[in-house]
Amino acid sequence: MITLKNIYKSFGEREVLKDISLKFTPGEINLLIGASGSGKTTIAKCIVGLHAPDSGEILFDDQNFVQMTFDQKRKIRQDIGFLFQGSALFDSMTVLENVMFPMQMFSDYSKVEMKDRASEYLEKVELSHAHDLFPSELSGGMMKRVGIARAISSEPKYLFCDEPNSGLDPQTSVIIDELISKLTSELKTTTIIITHDMNSVMSIGQNVFFIYKGELNWQGSNKEILNNPSNKELSDFVYASSFLKEVRKKINL
Amino acid sequence: MREMYVMGLGSLPLVSVISFFVGAVIVIQTATNIDSAFIPKYLIGFTAKQSMVLEFSTTVIGLILVGKVGSAIATEIGTMRITEQIDALEIMGVNSASFLILPKVLALVIMNPILMIYSDFVGILSGMFVGELTGLCPLNDYIIGARYYFKLYEVLYATIKALAFGFIIASVPSYYGYYVKGGAVEVGAASTRAVVSSSIMLLILNYVITQLMLL
Ligand SMILES: Nc1ncnc2c1ncn2[C@@H]1O[C@H](COP(=O)(O)OP(=O)(O)OP(=O)(O)O)[C@@H](O)[C@H]1O
Ligand SMILES: [Mg+2]
Numbered sequence: 001m002i003t004l005k006n007i008y009k010s011f012g013e014r015e016v017l018k019d020i021s022l023k024f025t026p027g028e029i030n031l032l033i034g035a036s037g038s039g040k041t042t043i044a045k046c047i048v049g050l051h052a053p054d055s056g057e058i059l060f061d062d063q064n065f066v067q068m069t070f071d072q073k074r075k076i077r078q079d080i081g082f083l084f085q086g087s088a089l090f091d092s093m094t095v096l097e098n099v100m101f102p103m104q105m106f107s108d109y110s111k112v113e114m115k116d117r118a119s120e121y122l123e124k125v126e127l128s129h130a131h132d133l134f135p136s137e138l139s140g141g142m143m144k145r146v147g148i149a150r151a152i153s154s155e156p157k158y159l160f161c162d163e164p165n166s167g168l169d170p171q172t173s174v175i176i177d178e179l180i181s182k183l184t185s186e187l188k189t190t191t192i193i194i195t196h197d198m199n200s201v202m203s204i205g206q207n208v209f210f211i212y213k214g215e216l217n218w219q220g221s222n223k224e225i226l227n228n229p230s231n232k233e234l235s236d237f238v239y240a241s242s243f244l245k246e247v248r249k250k251i252n253l
Numbered sequence: 254m255r256e257m258y259v260m261g262l263g264s265l266p267l268v269s270v271i272s273f274f275v276g277a278v279i280v281i282q283t284a285t286n287i288d289s290a291f292i293p294k295y296l297i298g299f300t301a302k303q304s305m306v307l308e309f310s311t312t313v314i315g316l317i318l319v320g321k322v323g324s325a326i327a328t329e330i331g332t333m334r335i336t337e338q339i340d341a342l343e344i345m346g347v348n349s350a351s352f353l354i355l356p357k358v359l360a361l362v363i364m365n366p367i368l369m370i371y372s373d374f375v376g377i378l379s380g381m382f383v384g385e386l387t388g389l390c391p392l393n394d395y396i397i398g399a400r401y402y403f404k405l406y407e408v409l410y411a412t413i414k415a416l417a418f419g420f421i422i423a424s425v426p427s428y429y430g431y432y433v434k435g436g437a438v439e440v441g442a443a444s445t446r447a448v449v450s451s452s453i454m455l456l457i458l459n460y461v462i463t464q465l466m467l468l
Contacts (some may be wrong), residue, residue, distance in 0.1 A: 050340050084337040085339055088340065
């Protein structure tokens with residue numbers, strides 16, 4: 001279980017995170033939503049230790065991650081899969097090698113077992129045909145899927161996906177959302193998805209955390225968002241598209 | 254291994270071409286400058302060997318490799334930084350700095366002396382051909398000159414320079430790449446700064462080693 005307590009983080013003069021406290025629901029999908037630049041990626045990177053918060057606690061099952069040594073962190077990181085906003089696939093490796101890499105670091109499988117497992121994960125994301133391609137030969141959607149396969153290949157307890165469907169067409173987005181939600185229930189991971197896609201919020205948003213200018217502004221489920229238009233920042237964010245604005249006007253919400 | 258292959262073999266054509274022409278030019282310049290009956294012809298061979306071994310194959314080749322290999326290293330690691338590949342390594346429990354930089358340093362420290370010896374040979378041989386071809390220096394004289402006054406200490410001096418330069422060519426650009434912040438523009442700028450700093454450090458180190466060992 002991941003718990004954040006009073007996290008603050010500044011880059012230079014700029015205060016990016018202010019007093020963030022939250023608890024992700026274990027074994028389910030958790031969504032971090034918010035406008036561009038609101039600090040979503042920074043939260044995720046603080047949790048996994050890529051940024052050090054200025055103050056506050058990050059607890060993995062009641063152990064404070066912030067104060068751990070490199071080796072202790074490494075142990076926790078075995079349980080973390082991370083899909084980066086830009087996929088961050090290793091350019092010099094093939095798709096298969098990318099997916100095998102976390103296993104090389106964290107497991108003692110033989111080379112053959114690793115290959116088999118990596119193939120299995122690539123099958124899960126429907127990329128069996130792409131084993132020997134290099135990242136530069138993939139489309140954006142394929143990269144995300146390889147990124148997901150790599151993130152789950154170390155069988156993580158915690159899966160972070162930073163904008164898994166940004167830059168993808170609506171259909172591919174839906175496919176990726178379904179894939180992540182299927183993997184979450186199959187592998188029983190605690191999944192944290194960063195997104196500003198309202199489609200995702202509506203389809204997989206049981207637990208939503210709305211970040212506004214570095215603060216946790218609201219949390220609840222997608223159903224509550226619809227029934228709770230009184231929060232101005234939230235409804236501005238949710239009904240940002242002109243299409244929704246029109247619909248909203250029509251039905252007098 | 255891959256790094257050694259890429260950086261070593263990848264630089265062979267460039268090193269060959271440059272060493273070949275410089276060897277040839279040294280012979281022509283020396284020959285046309287000592288147009289006197291009192292100075293023996295074998296000095297041409299001697300000069301070519303000394304210039305190649307002492308300075309050209311280490312310092313000049315080093316500077317050229319800074320431009321070729323050094324900028325490539327800074328760009329490669331810088332790109333990995335801005336595309337979050339370094340973050341991805343960290344998440345997977347890898348110590349990204351040593352994982353990325355160590356193999357490059359090792360590869361260049363090993364490959365640079367080998368390139369140096371290769372460059373010596375190409376340069377001295379090309380001088381020999383040109384001397385014979387143009388009639389400026391007969392083959393026999395050249396060979397006598399090239400073998401004249403052969404000091405092991407000078408080879409040691411050159412090898413130490415090559416080792417030190419190999420270290421600089423790999424480590425300084427790695428550092429610049431690793432600490433890039435921003436986007437593609439910053440990677441380009443970091444690569445340029447890496448080349449400038451490594452060149453200057455290489456030249457200073459050249460002076461220091463030379464003063465320590467040859468004076
Ligand atoms: N390494 C960094 N150094 C300095 N400032 C940073 C750094 N990373 C992020 N920031 C700043 O922190 C703020 C929050 O960035 P963050 O990447 O967390 O936003 P985000 O919510 O993920 O946005 P997006 O939806 O566009 O990805 C931004 O204003 C950004 O400029
Ligand atoms: Mg982000």
